[in-house]
Amino acid sequence: MGRLLSFTFTSIVLLLGIKLASLAQSPERVIPAQMQQTLSKAKQLIDLSRNDSSIYYLSPLLQQLEEQKLTHTSFFLDVTLNLGIAYANDNRNVQAMRILNAVKEKSRLKGQWRIHAEACLGLAQLHQKLQRPNQAKTNLGDARMAIVQHGLNATYPALAIRSASWHYNFGYPDSVRYFALEAIKTAEAFKLPFLVADGHTLMGFYEEEGQPQTAIKHHEQSAGILRRMHNYKRLSEECLHIAGLYLKLVDHHKARLYVDSSIVTAYQSIAAGDEKNATLHEAYLNKGGIYKQLGRLDSAYFYSNRGWSQKVLFMELQDHDRAVEVDGKYKDEQRTQQLKIQEQLLVLERQRFRGALIMVCITLFFTSILVYYYLRLRKANRITRQQSKTILETNQKLSHSLEQQIMLQGEIHHRVKNNLQVIISLLELQKEDIKDENTRNGLEAMSSRIYAIAAVHDVLYQGQEGQLVDFLNYTKKLCSHLQQAMAREDSTFQLKIPEQFFNLDTLIPLGIMLNELITNSFKYGRQKGRPALIDIQLKSEQNGFYLFYKDNGPGFPSGHLKGREGGLGAYLIRSMARQLKGQVESQNEGGASYTIFFQEKNAANLEAV
Known part of the structure; x- marks a missing residue:
């Protein structure tokens, strides 16, 4: 009776502990709309090159997510990604490198492929800025792989921009035009105006040496987009660059107009919050240089002095931190938010306590039922133990018998495989004594067909x-054998086959069909100077399976396979398909293409066994 009471008490404590532990865990929560709006605002600020303001939105938001234990969400990764991008754009390279590397790894592990691709692109831009071409190229490759494998079409324009920029910065000008035009085309399709502007800017850089007028047109298109989107910082940079191009063309009037536009938009950028604007002092210095070339030395002196004054102010602002004012404002907001959170926690705690009391009552009720059934089961267990002993002895005998049967089956498969291998060897020896090419080809085809059957028994012998x-x-195994036997090591197989097991009666017809298809591709599906590429796919449907086969050869002369016109191979393919209650369709689709529908043979009998 003491054991019974101990068991009852332990059950109560265990069940209560499990319930309280489950209540202590935070339930899955939806990201509040306010947080989502904050992230959206921060992204807009990054697009407008107002990186300081974006950082002051994102840093508190990240802290808020950590306090609310939402660091496991994809939203947290997205916030961290944009904070890293803002740091990189603001030239805080060490912080940006640390954050973006962490996001790249975490998003890969969590399968958040859009965030992973954007982190790779951010790292590529950062390494490019630090003059590390190899690291930048590696991250571009990682981004491209994620975009292609997971269909991230909307991220492709950003990849094209980064690729064009990489080729421009590291001395591959021929590729700049291709990627820049790709970026413009795809960014327009996805309505990404800032990336369209980037594409025109890169096209402008590409055309500057040989076609300065064309380069100016591209830069003007970029400036028009930036003006409509109110990105004054980048607009001031574009206007200054266009002024430099007109100065090279000795068009002082237009050069001065664009310098003035650069100054005006730089002040607009500063008014919008971008105090650390490097374009303003450069524009004043360039304006002084224009007046100097025109011989107006007083104006040149005035604007040059103003440029140097602005440069000194810019250097001071580089070291100035506006975090005190923003931090004070954030702390007030944070206190209000913490009060709301504490209120919610109190309500949640009361609900958990009530739930715990209810659970204790339920636990006591079920424990009394368990005690009753425990007393009955203890009596039944004595009878069951004796029966179990008898069953165990019987199972051991059956297990031993099963092991012997499996061993015997394996030996049979091994012997069949060896006998078929002997036949293959005899055919190979016979082939060496035959001079007629058609006969040799016939023996070779027969050998590969026998191997297709032998491979089934070999896999059965080796498998579990x-x-x-x-x-x-x-x-x-079959593809590797045919590559070696027919000396086609340069060929490539793309296999998209899920985990699927077939019985002997199904696999042998499938192997014969595959052997005929691959052999036919090696013989007739090769084009000069082009290695063979064979794609094999298997898809399961409710009423059977589909085997898709395709090569990159010239295809069928008549467009598709008909009757016995293809010879013995075509006859075997159709005959084997009929054995599996299936059918074969063929057509030309960038090469010879087959669709074979079939059903597993004797599947019901095997399951019954």
Whole structure:
């Protein structure tokens, strides 16, 4: 009875502990709309090159997410990504590198591929700015792989911009035009105006040496977009660059107009919050240089002095931190938010306490039921133990018998495989004594067909699945053999086959069909100077399976396979398909293409066994 009471008490404590532990865990929560709006605002500020303001939005938001234990969410990763991008744009390279590397790794582990691709692009831009071409190229490759594999089409324009910029900065001008035009085309399709502006800017850089007038047109298109989007910082940079191009063309009037535009938009950028604007003093210095070339030395002296004054102010602002004012404002908002959170926590705590009391009552009720059934089960267990002993002895005998049966089956498969291998060897020896090419080809084809059957028994002998064979493993083995046998090591196989096991009756017809298709591709599906590429896919449907086969050869002369016109190989393909209650369709689609529908043979019988 003492053991019974101890068991009851332990059950109560255990169940209560589990309930309280589950209540202590925070439930899955939806990201508040206010937080989402803050992130959206920060992204807009990054687009407008107002990186300081974006950082002051993102840093508190990140802290808020950490306090609310939302660091496991994709939203937290997105906030961290944009903070790293803002740091990189604001030339805080060490912080940006640390954040973006962490986001790249975490997003890869969590399968957040858009964030992963954007982090790679941010790192590529950062390494490019630090003159590290290899690291930048590696991150571009990682971004491209994520975009292609996961269909991130909307991220492709950003990849094209970064690729064009990389080729421009590291001495590959021929590729700049291609990627810049790709960026313009795809960014327009996805309505990404800032990336369209970037594409025109890069096209302008590309055309500057040979076609300065064309370069000016591209820069003007970029400036027009930036003006409509109110990105005054980048607009001032574009106007200054256009002024420099007109100065090279000795058009002082237009050069001065664009310098004035650069000064005006630089002041607009400063008014919008971008105090650390480097374009203003450069524009004043360039204006002084224009007046100097025109011989107006008084104006040149005035604007040059103003430029140097602005440069000194800019250097002072580089070291000035506006965080005190923003931090004070944020702390007031944070106190209000903390009060709301504490209020919510108190309500949640009361709900948890009530839930715990209810759980204790439920636990006591079920414990009394468990005690009753425990007394009844203890009596039944004595009878069950004796029965279990008898069953265990019987199972051991059956297990031993099963092991012997499996061993015997493996030996049979091994012997069949060896016998078929002997036949293959005899055919190979016979082939050496035959001079007629058609006869030799016939023997070679017969040898590969026998191997297709022998490979099934070889896989069955080596595998651990009884009478079932992994179709992917078998296909790899057959493809490798045919590559070596027909000296086609330069060919490539793309296998998209899920984990699927077939019985012997199904796999042998499939192997014969695959052997005929691959052999046919090696013989007739190769184009001069182009290695063979063979794509094999398997898809499961409710009423059967579809085997898709395609090569990159010239295809069928008549467009598709008909009757027995393809010879014995075509006859075997259709015959094997009929054995599996299937059918074969063929057509030309960038090469010979087959679609074979089939059903697993004797599947019900095997399951019954």
